[in-house]
Amino acid sequence: MKFDRRLLFGFDWVLLSLVLLISSIGILNLYSSGYSLADLDGASLYVKQVYWVLIGLVFMVICFCIDYRFICRYAYVIYAFSILLLLLVFFYGNTVNGSKRWLAVCGISFQASEFVKLTVILALAKYFDNNKIDGGYNLKELLLPFLTVLVPFILIWKQPDLGTALILIILFLSMAVFAGVRRYSIISTAICGVVLLPLCWNFLTEYQKERILIWINPERDPLGAGYHVIQSKIAIGSGGIFGKGFLEGTQTQLKFLPEQQTDFVFSVFAEEWGFLGCVVLVVMFLALILWGLSISRHSRDLLGALIAFGITILVFWEIFVNIGMVLGIFPVVGLPLPFLSYGGSSMIILMAGIGLLMNVSMRRFILQP
Amino acid sequence: MAGRQDRLTGHNPVDLRNRLRFFLWVISIALSILMVRMWYLQVIRGDVFRQRSENNRICLREVKPLRGRIYDIRGNILVDNQASFDVSIIPEDAEDVDSVVGRIKGLYAQKLLEFSGGDVVRGKVRRPFVPIKLERNISREKLSIVETNSLDLPGVVVDVMPVRKYIFGDIMAHILGYVGEISSDKLESDTSGGYKSGDMVGKQGIEKYLDRYIKGQRGGEQVEVNVAGRELRVMEKVDPVPGCNVVLTIDSYLQNIAWDALEGKAGSVIVINPRDGSVMAMVNRPAFNPNLFNRGISQNNWRKLLNNPLHPMRNRAISGQYIPASTYKLIVAAAALEEGLITPEASFFCDGSYKLGNRTFRCWKKGGHGEISLHRAIAESCDVYFYNIGKMVGVAKLAKYSLGFGLGAKTGINLPGEKSGLVPTKRWKLNRFKEPWQLGETTCLAIGQGFILATPLQLLNAYCALANGGTLYVPRIVKRLETADGRILEEFNSEIISHIPVSEKNIEILKRALWGAVNEVNGTGRALKRKEEDVCGKTGTAQVVGLPQGDNVRKEKIPYKLRDHALFVCFAPYKNSEIAVAVVVEHGGHGGSAAAPIARKIIDSYFNNIKMRSEK
Known part of the structure; x- marks a missing residue:
């Protein structure tokens, strides 16, 4: 491929800066959360996260170098590959904390479910781009893309990883609405959803039901999941307006917080930086999301718009659900906070996703050859 | 745009x-x-x-449940829980750990007590709020010192740990088992999610077999502690659920008798009620003291147990596989009768030896038994008679009847570690040794020697089936499970494995012969003859190595490891048998002289003491 100098001109420095800024906050926050942790690996978790960010940047570069239209030519193949990985997890995965999420290859373990988020976006984008319909899709036309999501949804649900599974569904709904759905289809789906929602209760495991009951009443299980929520609320609330200061969070430092480096990492941040810090963080997230939507809006074609939208909305939902969960608005479903939670798989996939965003962004001025 | x-x-x-x-x-x-x-x-x-x-520091603390108690059939407690105390220190609260430990040592020294804990090891990184164990399992004296001076000992906490108390010590060791910290293997393979690292679980015997019932459910507390790490109050509490109590069919009185009877021997005694298969006593010697395992057994003690050549950890009654020797003749006789190969009256001539090809097999009685038929052949345990009928029955039929009597398969008793013994067949020999079955091996098998192996429990169970008229029960040792507040959770009823393939008429003939072994002049089990009840029984002398037969080598001159195992199996009374006893004395010599007297003691105290007491 001949190098086009316009690519360099179009490189999205704003996006890169935003991502690096938020990642840096994440690493700093991890440093604090592991500051007094006795585990040898706990203390160095932030160092590992630096490595993950660096590795993620490599993936980011790979993802923006190759034209997204070229990538999408193989979208279904990539999607099939990711489903294969999920199946491998299903049969051979390693179990951590009671759920089977990890696949170990050559000593490196990763979460296939993270990868699937991206491949689903690509597959959906390609499908909607290939099957453009004026006036929006009806339910029948949405069946195939829905199946695309349903397969990984079931596999991830079975792991069990309720959070990621639900995010996939929300992702599908968002992308479908964005691609255009007939009004009556939206209304009938909504009605069906409301009616069928109580039925979903039967499909939940005891553990998941318990999580939801605890969300309604945290005192229900003061020693288990309820404890997470209570402690998380104490941590966040005690941060007050200005926070307790970096490395000063007592809830964090005294290890009252469970999962404080992964799903509950936001409560560490909130305790130490207070309401003002949280506002700054949320504004930065908002800036990132708005920028992503603007990339989608200015994309040169529908495919790019769909990809950019998919990635942006995914990041948004993850942020919303995670923070909502930590604040006690949602039940504890177990979902990482983008750029802040510790985790190799999620960081790399996020960076790759940002790479795709840049991909769309920097090619917006290039006309189709 | x-x-x-x-x-x-x-x-x-x-x-x-x-x-x-x-x-x-x-x-x-x-x-x-x-x-x-x-x-x-x-x-x-x-x-x-x-x-x-x-102001509040709320932390979670686990509250371990009490394990269930274990009772014998009379309601005597066999296993109870008692408190054990540990002293720990929370570094953050102590501020200076070394000086606090020094103070404890000082206080001990005033009472001439010694500090048993090691140095407080502190790694490069440590959790200031996680207590460090100083001393484990401290005495009451030390406990009172620590408790009364708690104000001067910041950060020092006393943890109460329930430990098991095995009231009968060694006597019930193999039945009850012991507890120990869960192994990482078990933790990984556990799918129920009910176990955590550090949990105490049953490792042997009933403690292991019924662990999931006995262990109970852990509870927890949300505890508010002040800045110094002291507890202020328990905010939320989920009470632990104590484990189920277990009632065994064991009679601890009889168990004690059996234990004493086996004094100084290595072997096993089992007592079963043949009417329903419930185990009244099961003693193995040597044994171990399960209390030693309570707070983790010391390296030294553990090594002693492992290196003991007599294997005190082994539950011989269910996992010791012995050559059944003459006790097996019963099954051979049953096979010959049932297959119609002999009549009770048919006789063979025993001149003390039996020729097969160019090999000579001897009878244990040098001069031979002369003309002999079934009844006397069993009563006097004539080998030549059985060489003859064994050849007629053949290995395949012998295997069939052995299995019919429950040999070669686990009985299914509610204890872990049961072995299935071995019933040899032609195919087994070919697979195992790549050699065809020899006729001489059938001859050996006919008197219960050679390849065949049975656990004492299997043997006794086979005799129980004969005693009760043909029903092979699953031996059971657990009577019922109760919740901690005494509600019956599960009643273990007697279960039938099968019926032995012997007709009522033939059962009578065989029982009569066993009666003769005890009550007739030349019977091998005369040691059991009692005035009041008719005891039926059969001796067995299992060759450990093929010693030159017939030579009258004095028993004392043979090295211990090469001496014969002595076996005796009996039941009483003749009609409506209610007790059956099996005795195995390893390297004890003759069944009639080494094992039968032990059975006698048990039968005697059962009829003289226990039965009378129960009837009052």
Whole structure:
């Protein structure tokens, strides 16, 4: 491929800066959360996260170098590959904390479910781009893309990883609405959803039901999941307006917080930086999301718009659900906070996703050859 | 801008923008909700939470459940729980750990007690709020010192740990088993999720077999502690559920008798009620003291147990596989009768030896038994008679009847570690040794020697079936499970494995012969002859190595390891048998002289003491 100098001109420095800024906050926050942790690996978790960010940047570069239209030519193949990985997890995965999420290859373990988020976006984008319909899709036309999501949804649900599974569904709904759905289809789906929602209760495991009951009443299980929520609320609330200061969070430092480096990492941040810090963080997230939507809006074609939208909305939902969960608005479903939670798989996939965003962004001025 | 719109070919760009605007609204509202929630938690209720976080330190503590008790059939406690005390220190609260430990040592020294804990090891990184164990299992004296001086000993906490108390010590060791910290293997293979690292679990015997019932459910406490690490109050509590109590069929009185009877021997005694297969006593010697395992057995003690050549950890009654020797003749006789190969009257001539090809097999009685038929052949345990009928029956039929009597398969008793013994067949020999079955091996098998192996429990169970008229029961040792408050959870009823393939008539003939072994002049089990009840029994002398037969080598001159195993199996009374006893004395010599007297003691005390007491 001949190098086009316009690519360099179009490189999205704003996006890169935003991502690096938020990642840096994440690493700093991890440093604090592991500051007094006795585990040898706990203390160095932030160092590992630096490595993950660096590795993620490599993936980011790979993802923006190759034209997204070229990538999408193989979208279904990539999607099939990711489903294969999920199946491998299903049969051979390693179990951590009671759920089977990890696949170990050559000593490196990763979460296939993270990868699937991206491949689903690509597959959906390609499908909607290939099957453009004026006036929006009806339910029948949405069946195939829905199946695309349903397969990984079931596999991830079975792991069990309720959070990621639900995010996939929300992702599908968002992308479908964005691609255009007939009004009556939206209304009938909504009605069906409301009616069928109580039925979903039967499909939940005891553990998941318990999580939801605890969300309604945290005192229900003061020693288990309820404890997470209570402690998380104490941590966040005690941060007050200005926070307790970096490395000063007592809830964090005294290890009252469970999962404080992964799903509950936001409560560490909130305790130490207070309401003002949280506002700054949320504004930065908002800036990132708005920028992503603007990339989608200015994309040169529908495919790019769909990809950019998919990635942006995914990041948004993850942020919303995670923070909502930590604040006690949602039940504890177990979902990482983008750029802040510790985790190799999620960081790399996020960076790759940002790479795709840049991909769309920097090619917006290039006309189709 | 207008130019770019056109590039969104096929779609109406205005629609797309409208939808983006819709999502913009969704996002704004969602993030606003988060902000409002943050405002509520951090600004409006910030002070409340700040106070809770600063003044109160709430942590979680696990409350271990008590394991269930174990009782014998008379309601005597066999296993109870008692308290054991550990002293720990929380570094953060102690501020200077070394000086606090020094103070404890000083206090001990005043009472001439010694500090048993090692040095407090502190790694490079440590958790200041996690207690460090100083001393384990301290005495009451030390406990009172630590408790009364607690104000001078900041950060020092006493943990109460329930430990098992095995009241009968060695006597019940193999039945009850012992507890120990869960192994990492078990933890990994456990799928129920009921176990955590550090849990005490049953490792042997009933403790292991019924662990999931006995262990109970752990509870927990949300504890508020002050800055010094002291508990202020328990905020929330989930009570642990104590484990189920177990009632065994064991009679501890009889168990004691059996234990004493086996004094100084290595071997096993089992007592079963043949009417329903319930185990009244099961003793193995040597044994171990399960109390030693309570707080983790010391390396030294563990090595002693493992290196003991007599294997004190082994439950010989169910996992010792012995050559059944003459006790097996019963099954051979049953096979010959049932197959119609002999009549009770048919006789063979025993001149003390039996020729097969160019091999000579001897009878244990040098001069031979002369003309002999079934009844005397069993009573006097004539080998030549059985060589003859064994050849007629053949290995295949012998195997069939052995299995019919429950040999070669686990009985299914509620204890872990049972062995299935071995019933040899032609195919087994070929697979195992790549050699065909020899006729001489059938001859050996006919008197219960050679390849065949049985556990004492299997042997006794086979005799029980004969005693009760043909029903082979699953031996059971657990009577019932009760909840901690005494509600019956599960009653273990007698279960039937099968019926032995012997007709009622033939059972009578065989029982009569066993009666003769004890009550007739030349019977091998005369040691059991009692005035009051008719005891039926059969001796066995299992060759450990093929010693030169017939030579009268004095028993004392043979090295211990090469001496014969002595076996005796009996039941009483003749009609409506209610007790059956099996005795195995390893390297004890003759069944009649080494094992039968032990059985006698048990039968005697059963009829003289226990039965009379029960009937009163």
